[in-house]
Amino acid sequence: MSSQTKRRMLSSPPATSSSPVQPSHTVTSDPRHVTMETYWTEVQSIEEEKEGEEEEDEEDERKSMDEVELEEAWLTEAGLFSLVMGSAEDTDPLPAGALLSTLTRQQVATVKRRLDNYNETLRKRNRQPIRDVRDVFAQPDDNTADTNPSPQHTHNESPPTRYHMTTKTIRRNTHRVQPTRPALFFEDQLHEHPSPPPLTPSPIHTVSPPVTRSRRADWLQRDSPYSEGVVEHKQGGACWDCLCFHGDDNSDEPFAPVSPSQGLTCVDDLSSCDLIQLSFISHIELSTFLLALGIQTKRTRPPRRRTRDGGVFGIPLDSLLENDRKKFPGAKVPVVFQKLLTVLEQTGLQTEGILRVPGSAARLKHLRRELDRCGWGLDWSTVRPVEAAGLLKLFIRELPIPLLTHTHLSTYRCVLGISAVVHQVQALQLLSLLLPEAHRDVLGALLVFLRKVVSHQDQNRMSLWNVSMVMAPNLFAWRQRGNKRSVAKQREEMEEAVGGAHLIRLMIIHQDLLWTVPNFLLSQVRQMNQASNQKQSGLSRTRRLLRRKRDQNQVTELCEGVIRVHAPLHTKVSMAIQLDDQMKARDVTARFESENSPIQHLYEVGGNICERRLHPDCVLLDVYRINPHCDWLIKP
CATH class of the missing domain: 1.10.555.10 (Rho GTPase activation protein)
Known part of the structure; x- marks a missing residue:
């Protein structure tokens, strides 16, 4: 051009x-004109830099992927490659069964739809499907009752019940209010925006409350996935977040993360093993969430560079x-x-x-x-x-x-089809x-x-x-x-x-x-770890009975509120600590600090998590109730 x-x-x-856009004579006379001019100036600069360079023909590489490729790619990215490749679950490092056991009803429906489409496409091409959907989901989910939880769950359940994810539909007194959708989304964003106040810089992936006015992102505390919260959209209604934030003119105000009692978790706080499982569940949840909002995603083959x-x-x-x-x-x-x-x-x-x-x-x-x-x-x-x-x-x-x-990249662009900013975020x-x-x-x-x-x-x-x-x-x-x-x-x-x-x-x-892990995703990672450990356990019945007896003794000790914190890099190698309702992670790390020591963090290791760095303000008694069999470790 x-x-x-x-x-x-x-x-x-x-x-x-x-x-219409009027000619701009000053920097601030028409923000719409200035921003578009900024965009095209940048595009022109990019084109000038490429002048004389050999261009590659990428047209063939950018064709849309066919149905089989799409579904194979989706199932593989969801950690369900054993369903595609036909490998035995016993040989998989992360069995598909462990992942499937953590999914909600809507997430299961998404996986079923993908697998059905994959098998149907194979049949049309006269190829034998590797796994039938009825073999994968042998247990019917018709008996799974919908619960009616509050957005901020109490944590009084026992650990097995705590991590059993049933379908949780948020039902509010919405009065079936339908948010007004803009005729063209981009037009609403081109009107004049006031200059935002200066934002306080923060370290990468570190959650800190902004100094400016903000809106509470209380959905981080919920136990129900985003896809469950927008179920009202399918009936033409509005979810709770839409009612709270739709039409909010203060779109430049950030959403402030609201910490659950067990502390906020960022991606950098989790081990690589937990991050792999988090990506599988996030991939399934994102597809389910967009589908619930009526957004269809497309994918093209990556260009050859x-x-x-x-x-x-x-x-x-x-x-x-x-x-x-x-x-x-x-x-x-x-x-x-x-x-x-x-x-x-x-x-x-x-x-x-x-x-x-x-x-x-x-x-x-x-x-x-x-x-x-x-x-x-x-x-x-x-x-x-x-x-x-x-x-x-x-x-x-x-x-x-x-x-x-x-x-x-294509999914990022699909986000623009979502009408509510809160759901875009x-x-x-x-x-x-x-x-x-x-x-x-x-x-x-x-x-x-x-x-x-x-x-x-x-x-x-x-x-x-x-x-x-x-x-x-x-x-x-x-x-x-x-x-x-x-x-x-x-x-x-x-x-x-x-x-x-x-x-x-x-x-x-x-x-x-962006880098904060919602509570429902962390709960599903914990459940997946627990199911995976049980699936991969090769212990004999005798050894399992011995372990069960030992775990029962450990639970008895932990129920008294006593934990043992290990600090292998300190002179105090370990310390027994009595927990109470007020004790936080920072209180424990303070006992191991010295003048010349680096900043220390408390980690929960094992149990239903591989490793998680605890937020300094998290309440340890709540972490203890969620993961009673973990070890507690102090390290930088």
């Missing part, structure tokens, strides 16, 4: 717009981290990416138009060659802020696997939990930086919408689709631009919430 065409689009918006053997740009994140960890053990983001963020935070936050103003194309090409040659050893004192910003965006665009991944939260670790950490570091840029908007003239618009074509891989564009295609590209910016805006505002 030529630059003249884009300029015409700026002055002549799509016919679906509610009001050339990979490089060395350098910095165009290298997978995992490869970069593998090389960086040889010199910097424990690095969570590539060193070059972190260095670019550091340079920008030190010199660029107050630079007017940072991220928006492009640097010299020739200078960027030179710096790119230098970074590919010497990596983070570049003389950074010679790099101007606008050049560092250009390198940062170039690094993101050149990733062989997009930061949001080929697998989930919930869907983005589930998607964030599905990202690979390296992509999740880099995205988290990027969002923290973008929030810092917005907090300095009085100096750099970069509002939240400006930052979102300039990052949209970089994160959502905008591609030129030819020079001859119809009016309909131009409108589609306009909506795509605003939609991508809206998603980035939501991720910047609610970033502390």
Whole structure:
């Protein structure tokens, strides 16, 4: 698309717009015009950088996947690969039966629908289905009664009952209120938005209450999945969250995580084993949640891109981290990416138009060659802020696997079909939990930086919408689709631009919430661990009886409220502690602290969790009741 065409689009918006765009003479006269101009300026800058480069033909690679491929991919990502490959559950590290036993009725219905569709497609192709759905779900679920829980469950149940997930439908006195849906979602987001107050930066994946006004994200405490909460939408009604937050004009106010008594859990608090199981359940829940909202997801084959053997740009994140960890053990983001963020935070936050103003194309090409040659050893004192910003965006665009991944990129776009912002945030939260670790950490570091840029908007003239618009074509891989564009295609590209910016805006505002594990997901991970341990147990009947007797003795001891905390790195190797209703994790770690010791954390290890770092404010007696057979460990 030529630059003249884009300029015409700026002055002549799509016919679906509610009001025409007037020419802008100042930075703040018309936010809609300014943000769209920011987007197309960034697109034009990207095109200029690609001039002269060899373009790859990706048309064939971007065709939609067929039914068999779609269902195979979905079942595999849900941890149900044994149903596809026909392998025996006894040989699987995570048996499918353990996962299926944790699902609610709606989640089971989603898996059944996928498996039925997979088998039916195989039959049409005269291929024998590997597993019939009746063999997988042999036990009927008709006797499963719907319960009517409160959103904030009490925790007085015994552990086996606590983790048995039955269908839980939230029934409120909704009076069947139907939220008003906008005719075109993007139009509502283009009206003038007040500049948000400065946001306090927080460390990556660390949940801290914002200093600005916020809305309580109390759904984190619920035991019922998001898909259960929106069941009213199928009957044309409104769920509780829609009634609370729909039509809320304060869309720039973040949702503040509300901690359950056993403490908030972030993805970084869980072990890799628990994260694998969390991704399986999150994948099933996301599909069920979107289906309940009437959102259909699509997937295309990932484009084939050339990979490089060395350098910095165009290298997978995992490869970069593998090389960086040889010199910097424990690095969570590539060193070059972190260095670019550091340079920008030190010199660029107050630079007017940072991220928006492009640097010299020739200078960027030179710096790119230098970074590919010497990596983070570049003389950074010679790099101007606008050049560092250009390198940062170039690094993101050149990733062989997009930061949001080929697998989930189309689902991110589907989130735009959800009318209520609260459900969009919930869907983005589930998607964030599905990202690979390296992509999740880099995205988290990027969002923290973008929030810092917005907090300095009085100096750099970069509002939240400006930052979102300039990052949209970089994160959502905008591609030129030819020079001859119809009016309909131009409108589609306009909506795509605003939609991508809206998603980035939501991720910047609610970033502390994205990495938080809802209580219902953690409960399903615990149940899956418990079922998996029972499935894989190869003990003889005699040894199981001995263990049962030993566990009964342990429960008797634990019921008295006494735990033993182990601290192998301290002079006090272990300590017996009597729990009460007021004791928190910080009270225990304080007993092991010394002047020169690093920050210590308390972990629950074993039982129905592999390992979880406890939030300092969690009530230990509630954790003890949920996982009575765990060990307690103090370590950094």
